[in-house]
Amino acid sequence: MNLTITDVTLTPILVADPPLLNTQGVHQPYTPRLIVEVETADGVTGVGETYGDAKYLELARPFAERLKGRQVSDLNGLFTVADQVAVDASRVENAVDVGGLRGVQTADKLRLSVVSGFEVACLDALGKALGLPVHTLLGGKVRDAVEYSAYLFYKWAHHPQGVPAEKDDWGAAVDPAGVVEQARRFTERYGFTSFKLKGGVFPPAEEIAAVRALAEAFPGHPLRLDPNGAWSVETSVEVARELGDVLEYLEDPALGTPAMAEVAARTGVPLATNMCVTTFAEIREAFTKGAVQVVLSDHHYWGGLRNTQQLAAVCRTFGVGVSMHSNTHLGISLAAMTHVAATVPDLHHACDSHYPWQSEDVLTERLTFEGGKVAVSDAPGLGVELDRERLAVLHRRWLDDDGTLRDRDDAAAMRIADPAWVTPSMPRW
Numbered sequence: 032m033n034l035t036i037t038d039v040t041l042t043p044i045l046v047a048d049p050p051l052l053n054t055q056g057v058h059q060p061y062t063p064r065l066i067v068e069v070e071t072a073d074g075v076t077g078v079g080e081t082y083g084d085a086k087y088l089e090l091a092r093p094f095a096e097r098l099k100g101r102q103v104s105d106l107n108g109l110f111t112v113a114d115q116v117a118v119d120a121s122r123v124e125n126a127v128d129v130g131g132l133r134g135v136q137t138a139d140k141l142r143l144s145v146v147s148g149f150e151v152a153c154l155d156a157l158g159k160a161l162g163l164p165v166h167t168l169l170g171g172k173v174r175d176a177v178e179y180s181a182y183l184f185y186k187w188a189h190h191p192q193g194v195p196a197e198k199d200d201w202g203a204a205v206d207p208a209g210v211v212e213q214a215r216r217f218t219e220r221y222g223f224t225s226f227k228l229k230g231g232v233f234p235p236a237e238e239i240a241a242v243r244a245l246a247e248a249f250p251g252h253p254l255r256l257d258p259n260g261a262w263s264v265e266t267s268v269e270v271a272r273e274l275g276d277v278l279e280y281l282e283d284p285a286l287g288t289p290a291m292a293e294v295a296a297r298t299g300v301p302l303a304t305n306m307c308v309t310t311f312a313e314i315r316e317a318f319t320k321g322a323v324q325v326v327l328s329d330h331h332y333w334g335g336l337r338n339t340q341q342l343a344a345v346c347r348t349f350g351v352g353v354s355m356h357s358n359t360h361l362g363i364s365l366a367a368m369t370h371v372a373a374t375v376p377d378l379h380h381a382c383d384s385h386y387p388w389q390s391e392d393v394l395t396e397r398l399t400f401e402g403g404k405v406a407v408s409d410a411p412g413l414g415v416e417l418d419r420e421r422l423a424v425l426h427r428r429w430l431d432d433d434g435t436l437r438d439r440d441d442a443a444a445m446r447i448a449d450p451a452w453v454t455p456s457m458p459r460w
């Protein structure tokens with residue numbers, strides 16, 4: 032068996048995204064993703080996926096060049112390769128990513144986001160070459176299915192008038208009744224039993240009312256609210272007081288570890304984060320201050336599936352829970368998330384997934400949720416197959432774009448509807 036990497040292909044694409052609202056603005060009609068393929072000397076291929084904005088693509092290109100001639104099994108070597116790739120200083124000047132939605136932005140984190148796409152592609156190829164599923168390469172599954180939560184968003188029925196977009200059949204959700212209706216459809220279509228509402232969009236009282244309406248419609252079901260750091264400490268404590276009896280956790284109510292620690296000290300509601308702990312370097316301060324009770328790993332920016340397992344081990348050591356964050360990903364990443372989540376022993380919270388919002392994919396067969404869970408594939412590799420025609424169509428869309436959609440910008444999308452919109456300064460409430 033020859034595991035030498037002989038070819039690496041990078042395909043940036045634009046995928047349809049509905050008008051989902053968050054505290055920064057609204058999703059653009061198409062969002063960038065990067066599809067990574069590696070091929071071995073034996074002709075075995077592996078696929079990976081990561082963020083597709085220009086700053087990732089510009090690192091992925093030199094990274095891909097350096098991979099040829101290496102072994103798909105040399106997963107540790109990917110980090111050495113990453114260290115050799117220079118990051119343009121202007122890419123980390125503002126120190127935050129997507130207005131802060133993905134936490135701090137450092138050169139290392141950018142590199143890790145690229146490593147993850149290649150790591151997953153290498154694991155897929157290695158698994159196929161050995162006839163083993165990715166979860167076996169990660170040490171073996173401890174469950175046969177991984178539970179996901181319904182990721183509810185305030186949303187408009189359509190992207191602003193005149194903006195080209197794909198149709199979506201979800202309708203609008205801008206008030207408690209709309210949120211409950213969306214949740215009902217999520218349960219009917221996918222069987223989800225826990226619900227996360229993306230908040231920070233409307234004044235807290237409206238979002239409290241929406242969560243209350245969910246609690247009434249789905250009594251006893253785990254509920255979460257995530258305003259992406261849009262609230263002050265006082266507001267966070269107030270919301271925790273109002274909703275403490277129904278929340279599984281509050282996610283990033285306030286921005287930054289010191290503020291989160293203060294909120295945590297003043298409420299019994301557990302706090303989760305995908306914003307103040309997004310790198311290993313941020314763990315010590317957050318855990319020693321008791322700022323977070325659940326870390327939501329995003330294998331893309333934590334540097335892959337094996338780093339996610341390491342994060343889970345650190346969390347276990349500190350008695351902090353672990354679950355998963357999600358961002359406009361496709362089926363390759365859902366498969367990758369499912370494989371790694373299947374290997375984490377103490378996963379006690381349903382993982383996030385945007386996948387139901389992504390009507391387009393690059394797989395021949397979409398992954399499915401049954402009873403809110405994705406079955407863990409035992410097929411070799413990730414257990415997914417690339418649909419080359421679909422990939423070509425979505426790549427063509429990226430090629431045809433004049434550059435405005437190649438970098439995610441929720442504030443720019445909002446300005447189309449509201450020209451006066453500026454990225455809100457935090458805390459917003």
Ligand SMILES: O=C([O-])C(=O)C[C@H](O)[C@@H](O)C(=O)[O-]
Nearest residue numbers: 053132259305356357358359
């Ligand atoms: O905090 C989170 O869970 C996210 O950042 C998830 C996504 O970025 C979500 O907020 C989005 O895409 O609007």
Ligand SMILES: [Mg+2]
Nearest residue numbers: 257282283305
């Ligand atoms: Mg979050």
